[in-house]
Amino acid sequence: MSTLAMTGRGPGTGLLVRLAVRRDRVLVPVWLGVLLLVDLASAASVPGLYPTEAERVKAAEAINASPGIVALYGPILDVHSTGELAMTKMTVLYAVFVAIMMLFVVRRHTRLDEENGQAELLGGTAVTSEAPLTAALTFGAGVAVLLGILTAVVNTAAGLGFAGSVAFGASWAGIALVAVGLTLVACQLSASSRTCAGIASGAIGVLFVLRAVGDTTEASWLSWLTPFGWNTQLRAYSNTRWWVLLLYAGLAGALVGTARLLRARRDLGAGMLAPRPGPATGSPRLADAIALSLRLHTPMIVGWTIGVAVSGLVFGAITPSFDAFDSGTVQDLLQRIGGPGAFRDTLLGAVISVLALVVTCFAVAVVNHGGSDEHDGRTEQVLATATSRSRAFLATALVALGAVTWLLLVCGVAIALGVGNDTDHSFGRLVASALSQAPAVWTVVALAVLCFAVRSRWALLGWGIVVLFGTLGQIGELLDLPSWVLDLSPYTHVPRMPLEDFELGPAVVLTAIAAALVAVSWQRYRTRDIG
Amino acid sequence: MDSPVISVSGLVKKFGRFRALDGLDLTVTPGEVHGFLGPNGAGKSTTIRSLLGLLGIDGGTAQVFGLDPWRDAVAIHRRLAYVPGDVALWPNLSGGETIDLLVRMRGADPEAPDSRRAELLERFQLDPTKRGRAYSKGNRQKVALVAAFATRSDLLILDEPTSGLDPLMEQVFNECVAEHTAAGATVLLSSHILSEVERLADRVTIIRDGRAVESGTLEDLRHLRRNKVRAEVSGPVPDLGPLPGVHDVQVDGQVVTCSVEPDGMAAVLAALSDAGVQSLTSTPPTLEELFLDVYRTEPSGARR
Numbered sequence: 001m002s003t004l005a006m007t008g009r010g011p012g013t014g015l016l017v018r019l020a021v022r023r024d025r026v027l028v029p030v031w032l033g034v035l036l037l038v039d040l041a042s043a044a045s046v047p048g049l050y051p052t053e054a055e056r057v058k059a060a061e062a063i064n065a066s067p068g069i070v071a072l073y074g075p076i077l078d079v080h081s082t083g084e085l086a087m088t089k090m091t092v093l094y095a096v097f098v099a100i101m102m103l104f105v106v107r108r109h110t111r112l113d114e115e116n117g118q119a120e121l122l123g124g125t126a127v128t129s130e131a132p133l134t135a136a137l138t139f140g141a142g143v144a145v146l147l148g149i150l151t152a153v154v155n156t157a158a159g160l161g162f163a164g165s166v167a168f169g170a171s172w173a174g175i176a177l178v179a180v181g182l183t184l185v186a187c188q189l190s191a192s193s194r195t196c197a198g199i200a201s202g203a204i205g206v207l208f209v210l211r212a213v214g215d216t217t218e219a220s221w222l223s224w225l226t227p228f229g230w231n232t233q234l235r236a237y238s239n240t241r242w243w244v245l246l247l248y249a250g251l252a253g254a255l256v257g258t259a260r261l262l263r264a265r266r267d268l269g270a271g272m273l274a275p276r277p278g279p280a281t282g283s284p285r286l287a288d289a290i291a292l293s294l295r296l297h298t299p300m301i302v303g304w305t306i307g308v309a310v311s312g313l314v315f316g317a318i319t320p321s322f323d324a325f326d327s328g329t330v331q332d333l334l335q336r337i338g339g340p341g342a343f344r345d346t347l348l349g350a351v352i353s354v355l356a357l358v359v360t361c362f363a364v365a366v367v368n369h370g371g372s373d374e375h376d377g378r379t380e381q382v383l384a385t386a387t388s389r390s391r392a393f394l395a396t397a398l399v400a401l402g403a404v405t406w407l408l409l410v411c412g413v414a415i416a417l418g419v420g421n422d423t424d425h426s427f428g429r430l431v432a433s434a435l436s437q438a439p440a441v442w443t444v445v446a447l448a449v450l451c452f453a454v455r456s457r458w459a460l461l462g463w464g465i466v467v468l469f470g471t472l473g474q475i476g477e478l479l480d481l482p483s484w485v486l487d488l489s490p491y492t493h494v495p496r497m498p499l500e501d502f503e504l505g506p507a508v509v510l511t512a513i514a515a516a517l518v519a520v521s522w523q524r525y526r527t528r529d530i531g
Numbered sequence: 532m533d534s535p536v537i538s539v540s541g542l543v544k545k546f547g548r549f550r551a552l553d554g555l556d557l558t559v560t561p562g563e564v565h566g567f568l569g570p571n572g573a574g575k576s577t578t579i580r581s582l583l584g585l586l587g588i589d590g591g592t593a594q595v596f597g598l599d600p601w602r603d604a605v606a607i608h609r610r611l612a613y614v615p616g617d618v619a620l621w622p623n624l625s626g627g628e629t630i631d632l633l634v635r636m637r638g639a640d641p642e643a644p645d646s647r648r649a650e651l652l653e654r655f656q657l658d659p660t661k662r663g664r665a666y667s668k669g670n671r672q673k674v675a676l677v678a679a680f681a682t683r684s685d686l687l688i689l690d691e692p693t694s695g696l697d698p699l700m701e702q703v704f705n706e707c708v709a710e711h712t713a714a715g716a717t718v719l720l721s722s723h724i725l726s727e728v729e730r731l732a733d734r735v736t737i738i739r740d741g742r743a744v745e746s747g748t749l750e751d752l753r754h755l756r757r758n759k760v761r762a763e764v765s766g767p768v769p770d771l772g773p774l775p776g777v778h779d780v781q782v783d784g785q786v787v788t789c790s791v792e793p794d795g796m797a798a799v800l801a802a803l804s805d806a807g808v809q810s811l812t813s814t815p816p817t818l819e820e821l822f823l824d825v826y827r828t829e830p831s832g833a834r835r
Binding site: 115191192194269275277278279280281282283284286287288289292295296299376377378380381382383384385386387388389527528529530531 | 580583584585586587604605608609611613615617618619620621622623624625626627628629630631632633635636637638641642659660661662664665675688
């Protein structure tokens with residue numbers, strides 16, 4: 001513990017770091033565990049999937065030939081490198097998940113503490129005003145370095161080579177450090193923790209899109225402007241450009257410096273952006289629990305609608321471009337998996353299933369707001385008015401289920417618009433492909449609602465459920481898990497449209513399960529203690 | 532006499548194995564301000580939350596307006612306004628929005644001609660355009676108070692409503708309570724401060740460890756209103772013991788301490804004045820002291 005205390009600057013920092021370690025003793029290990037498990041599965045699976053070098057080169061060329069995949073994962077710079085192929089998904093896409101983890105960890109220990117008043121409580125003790133920022137930085141940097149070391153160990157153990165694995169681990173640590181700095185800056189800007197998260201995740205989104213554009217167009221210099229591009233350009237597994245690591249350090253340092261400057265220029269609990277005064281009176285429509293829940297979630301729903309629409313348009317637009325396939329080997333490969341059309345449909349299906357998982361997270365966040373409204377005491381005030389338990393329950397459940405349905409619709413329409421005329425599928429079929437995920441999403445959301453209905457604090461378990469089913473979907477097949485384990489996830493049971501055809505049976509069964517879960521939750525919520 | 536607004540008998544509420552309420556009795560009659568006194572953790576908030584139908588009860592009976600708070604919550608809540616002890620606001624809603632929301636959810640109209648919203652904002656000096664997250668504890672309390680006082684209610688349930696208010700605002704609060712009772716409202720006012728309840732309440736119920744230990748008018752409970760007097764005199768220390776309403780006299784050099792009932796205070800002051808009083812303090816007993824002094828029971832440890 002003394003080492004932790006020494007890494008901090010200013011009185012109280014060491015104490016705050018220890019507090020952070022204690023508060024996150026479950027969250028961070030679970031998140032690290034999931035990331036490393038997915039990483040291990042990817043690293044270990046390549047020799048089985050592509051036993052010979054010729055096959056690996058073919059696979060790498062196929063990836064490079066598909067702008068859709070390159071936009072999502074980044075290119076493979078050395079097609080002969082086993083490590084690069086094995087880390088295709090990890091290099092960029094999973095680095096985004098690393099960044100998001102750091103966003104939540106850092107926000108939790110800075111802006112969220114200020115919003116909840118815990119920082120004020122600590123500010124009254126012998127802790128300097130800078131200590132919370134320094135403590136969050138120290139803790140975040142510690143997690144980043146730990147993640148880097150563990151990733152290097154896992155990849156080395158999976159046989160990807162020591163030096164390359166160290167470079168790769170360092171790139172993840174670098175992304176994590178940049179995300180720490182970025183979130184620290186974002187958390188100085190607004191007094192609202194939700195706005196801070198919106199700013200930080202928006203910035204991560206922009207950095208990702210910059211790289212996607214840079215990797216798939218003539219403007220390749222764009223990829224050098226973003227740390228997600230550096231992950232590829234580092235070339236961890238062939239002729240490593242070690243100096244690229246300095247870029248992460250430089251950017252992270254600049255961000256942290258900026259955050260410190262901003263912190264020194266604002267008051268505790270305030271943001272750099274002056275809060276706009278709110279309306280002095282309430283709208284007459286804001287008169288019941290459901291209207292309240294809609295009002296509170298509207299900014300998030302708008303933000304997510306834009307995010308899902310842009311993702312759908314971009315992925316829809318880049319997936320069908322297969323004219324570039326004149327190389328015989330790639331044509332051959334595509335033929336083996338069902339022809340170029342099938343390959344494109346597979347990609348669209350993959351994009352849709354990832355977006356369905358992401359959209360589920362939104363609903364789980366809504367359910368968790370219901371949980372925190374309850375234990376903070378806001379639900380108590382609502383239920384002390386002429387609001388029935390049923391209405392209070394529906395305010396959470398209906399908004400969660402309605403919002404995911406809306407977002408899936410937006411996703412489908414955006415993909416269909418993005419694909420345009422370059423398809424043999426009808427517009428309606430592409431929209432239906434996204435909506436066909438709804439029964440699975442509803443079931444997962446209903447499980448989260450059930451947790452919340454059993455006990456408000458259990459709403460957090462909803463995140464565990466999403467992570468569990470998401471992990472099963474992403475790596476279950478790579479790990480060769482028995483099919484009954486894969487079948488546990490509702491996402492396994494919806495058809496991969498547009499490649500496969502819509503199946504009524506699973507959709508009806510999943511919808512019925514979701515409805516039953518909601519009914520049980522409703523009953524439970526009406527008969528339990530509030531608080 | 533009219534049927535009581537609140538009637539609770541033998542109420543039991545368990546959290547796991549812990550009995551938060553252990554056979555509580557409470558009767559609040561129409562039109563009265565009923566003080567609900569008890570140290571922290573005695574079960575005041577648990578009682579109130581049971582009366583609001585937020586908590587299910589494990590034994591005994593509870594009725595509000597003659598209805599079951601669990602089954603008929605909505606009907607009961609149309610007629611009451613509630614101010615929680617620790618007001619949590621929605622971070623993104625302005626104070627004005629929150630006030631109107633709470634009033635409308637009770638089925639009332641904040642813009643009705645008889646609404647007192649604007650006047651109350653003025654009196655409590657509350658800016659309604661700030662966002663929920665920007666309010667201090669006292670201002671969060673004011674938001675809930677304005678929402679509760681803005682329209683007429685048959686019953687006001689106030690859980691430690693002045694804990695974050697400064698003395699000036701406490702005065703405004705007292706006036707508001709008086710105005711509402713003049714208009715016929717019944718008030719249940721919980722507090723752990725005896726003097727606050729003394730100013731407002733007609734009758735008082737004192738609870739401890741989930742039971743009512745005392746209930747009656749303030750006259751009935753006059754033995755609870757002994758002030759602790761400490762005086763330093765220059766002359767010979769007077770013998771206060773025989774004076775009426777004086778208890779526990781202790782003399783230490785030139786310093787005398789005793790507890791004095793309200794009726795005995797004049798005689799004590801006269802005696803001290805004759806003895807050349809140099810300093811004088813008179814403090815109302817804290818609830819914990821009351822429980823120690825009056826009931827001679829073990830002090831209640833920190834609970835919950």
